Amino acid sequence: MLPGHRSIKTALRTALWFMFLTLPFMVVRVNTLKGEVEWRWQNMLWVGLAVFLLAIVWDIALSNRHKRSDRKPSASQTLSRLSQRVFHDKTVYLPIIAGVFCLALLFPWLFNTYQVNIMVLALMFVVLGLGLNITVGLAGLLDLGYIAFFAVGAYTYALLNTKFGVGFWFSLPIGGIVGATFGILLGFPILRLRGDYLAIVTLGFGSIAKIVFENWEEVFNGAKGIAGIGRPGLFNIEMSLEATTTYIYYLMVALVMFAAFMTNRLKESRIGRAWLALREDEIACVTMGIDMARTKLSAYAFGAFWAGLVGVIFAARNTYINPNSFTFMESALVLSVVVLGGMGSIVGVMIAAMVLILLPEYLRAVAEYRMLVFGAVMVLMMIFRPQGLVSNVHRYYRKHSETDAAQKG
Amino acid sequence: MEYFLQLFSSGLTRGSIYALIALGYTMVYGIIQLINFAHGEIYMIGAFVALIVSGVLTIYGFSGASILVFAAVVAVIYAAAYGYTLERIAYRPLRGAPRLSPLISAIGMSIFLQNYVLLAQTPDFLPFPALIPEFEFIEPLAHIIGSAELVILTVSTISMIALTALIKYSRIGKAMRATQQDMHMARLVGIDVDRVISVTFVIGSVLAAIGGVLVGSYIGQINFYIGFMAGIKAFTAAVLGGIGNIPGAVLGGLVLGLSEAFAAGYISSAYEDVFAFGVLVLILILRPAGLLGRAVKQKV
Structure with missing residues (x-):
């Protein structure tokens, strides 16, 4: 479809408007410390051109979106x-x-160790995404402080290992359980909050966790962090750095498969159905006799469990952790994995984690723009494809029963 | 006693800034029940534009308080433009979508704007030109309240009075109140609801930008990240006072600012931010409707 005369006119106006908006930021760069001003007028041209093209695409996409709701068959x-x-x-x-x-x-x-190492990171985000997917995607509880549970797992292992000499394999389940316990503890006071309040409170909890890690010197060693954490062992065999990386890689592959299997089973289970019901309509769900507190708390616990588990592996992989690895940006990253993947969809989350972690690592040129792109992706996905890249397979059941009904009736 | 008064005036100053930003949250929430997560970023953009304008002018040899006024005007215009555009892009297409969608879109917008300023300008803290003049008449009280604090208190009081007057007496204020009460009914009696929402965003952004400029010249340095913490604290203030309630936002801001200043002054400043979050969590659990808000029964 070619853009019409009118949409070109609107695009021109939009381009001019954005040139005005970005004028102080894109053109002027002032350094008040040194007393220098830099003028970058050429940027104005790029902004104008880019916005003009984007505005045309935006217009077409929006009108397609409206048409889609009217007519049935379409590309999507x-x-x-x-x-x-x-x-x-x-x-x-x-x-x-x-x-x-x-x-x-x-x-x-x-591939070489460097690539494997990046892959380990991506796999960690797959598991984190699957975990958050339970809380946000299935149960519909927006959690903006998710990375705190990850931090709890990492610090649990770091302290157990450096202070008490507890091994990796023993700490792994402990990390998960401590994470889940914190999930329940934090879940309790916020049971009655509605969606958007919940988001802010979880954000607050996430920030409190980071501030406590930063300021409680005696236990968490403050901003300096904890160093010299033991790598995972295998029957006391001494391993080289490469071998450990490969070892952790296989561990992560196994964990991803386990997590995917578990969440898939959970999704179809009684509690999984309860989560979905809760997400769709809380009041109706409670009226149907579902225990709201238990359902919500279990969603928090399951989500936090995976984060705690991955946290242990994260600490073991890096052998060093400090509070700066657990900022709001990491929570936002995991959230954008879930949003991009399609809330509730397991395969989608896996693909999204791969794309969001691996793409910036391999395309160094875009690495700088990574958070900018994440932000834009979250907005665009909500507007144009709220169901995510891979929409939730649960729709299948509904369609199936519809055709059944049609055949019977 | 002197220490107490110092803490009191600094808490009051802080609180009035929180109140200015909280008003934007509360007005938007009152009308479309959305936490405008990117509101803190609008405040940051206001402060940054003021920094850019006043920085350029100082470097080219201008000086004096008139620069501050000029920079503040430009900052307010830009913040209003950004607030308007934000609503058009990220929220208007999502009207009628499930509640989680506009919230995630708002978070995305907030991350986007932060990184836009980070990439286009600088990740470092930039010193804000010291432009608030030292008043001589304040000399006898100088150990309790500085001239910057006095300016902040005066300007924010005037802004709040102006806002109250606007909402109470103007035509658009009446339309805003009507939309807040019942959006469908307002539409039926011929109010352009989309325009009212846009105006609400613009007014909120103007107040946030005023706050940003004041904070910038008070604290003396800003970076791209200041909006995050300020946004959360202002939101806390809005919730504290009862979200959707305009006098509540002012009261909440002042209470939060004062209690933060006293907690930092008498207990410990390391956990200052924890304190704000703690207040937020406690309020939401014990009295979700806030100090001045009425509990709203959810309709089925």
Whole structure:
């Protein structure tokens, strides 16, 4: 569809408006410390051009969005039908899973340690995403302080290891359980809060956790952090750095599979259905006899459990942690993984974590713009594709029963 | 006693800034029930524009308090423009969407604006030109209240009075109150609801920008990240007073500012921010409607 005369006129006006908006920020760069001013007029041209093109695309996309709600078949529906086929036709998805699995197993032998290390990071975010997906995606409780549970896990292992000499494997479940306990503890006071208050309070909890880690010198060693944390061992065998990286990599692959399996089973379980019901309509859900407190607390506990677990591995991988690894930006990163992936969708979260972590690592040029892009992605996804890249497979059941009803009636 | 008075005036100053920002949160929430997460960023943008304008002018050899006034006017215009654009891009297309959607969109906008300023300007703290003049008549009280604090108190009081008058007596203020009470009914009687919402964002942004300029010249340095903490504290203030309630926002801001100043002065300043969050959590648990708010029954 070609843009019409009117939309070009609007785009021109939008471009001019944004040139005005960005004028002080993009053109002037003032250093009041040194008393220098730099004028960058060429930026104005780029802003104008970029906004002009974006405005045309925006216009088309918005009008498509409106049309989509009017008419039935469209590109996005074909896409979701395609994704449904991929996820439900065994002959299609089994080979794909097998292929991905083989690739995951062979990865450390095909690439060098640096790449493997980045992959470990991406896999950590996959598990974090799956964990937050339970709280936000399934139960609909927006948690902006999620990284605090991750920090709790990391500090649990760091303290257990450096002060009491507890080993990695013993600490791993402890980290998860401590995370889950904190999830429940923090969940209690905020049970009755509605969506947006909840978001702010969890944000507050996340920030409080960081400030406590920073300021409680006696226990957490303050801003200096804790160093010399033990790497994971395997029957007391001495391992080189490369071998440990590979070892952690396989550990993460196993954990991702375990987490994906668990969340998938949870989703279809009684408690999973209760989460979905709670997300859709709290009052109706409670009226149906679902225990609201238990359902919400279990969503927090399960989400925090995975974060605590990954936190332990994070501390073991880095051998050094400080409070700066656990800022709001990390929480926002995990949240954008969930949002981009499609709330509630497991495969979507996995793909989104890979894209959001690996892309900036490999494209160094965009690494600087990473948070800028995350912010924009969150806004655009909400407007144009709130169901995420891969929409939740649960829709399938509804459609199925509809056709059933149609056949019967 | 002197220490107490010092803490009192600094708490009052702080509190009136929180109140200025909190008003924006509360007005927006009152009308569309959205926590405008990016509101703190508007405040930051206001402060930054003022810094850029006054910085350039100082470097090119101008000086005096008139620069501050000029910079403040430019900052207010820009903040209003950003607030308007923010609503058009990130919130208007989501009207009628599930509640979580505009909130996530707001968080995205907040991250976007922070990094936009970070990339286009600088990640470092920049010193804000000291432009508030030293008044001589304040000399006998100088150990309790500085001229910057006096200016902040005066300007914020005037802004709040102006806002109250606007909402109470002007045509658009009446439309705002009507929309707040019942959006559908307001639309039925011919109020352009979209325009009212835009105006609300613009007014909120203007107040935030005034706060930003005042804080910038009071504290003396700013960076791209100041909006985050200020935003959360102002939100706390808004909730404390009862969100959606305009006198409540002012009261909440003052209470929060004073209690923070006393807690920092008499207990410990390391946990100052924890204190603000603690207040927020306690209020939400014990009295979610806030000090002045009425409990709203949820309709099924």
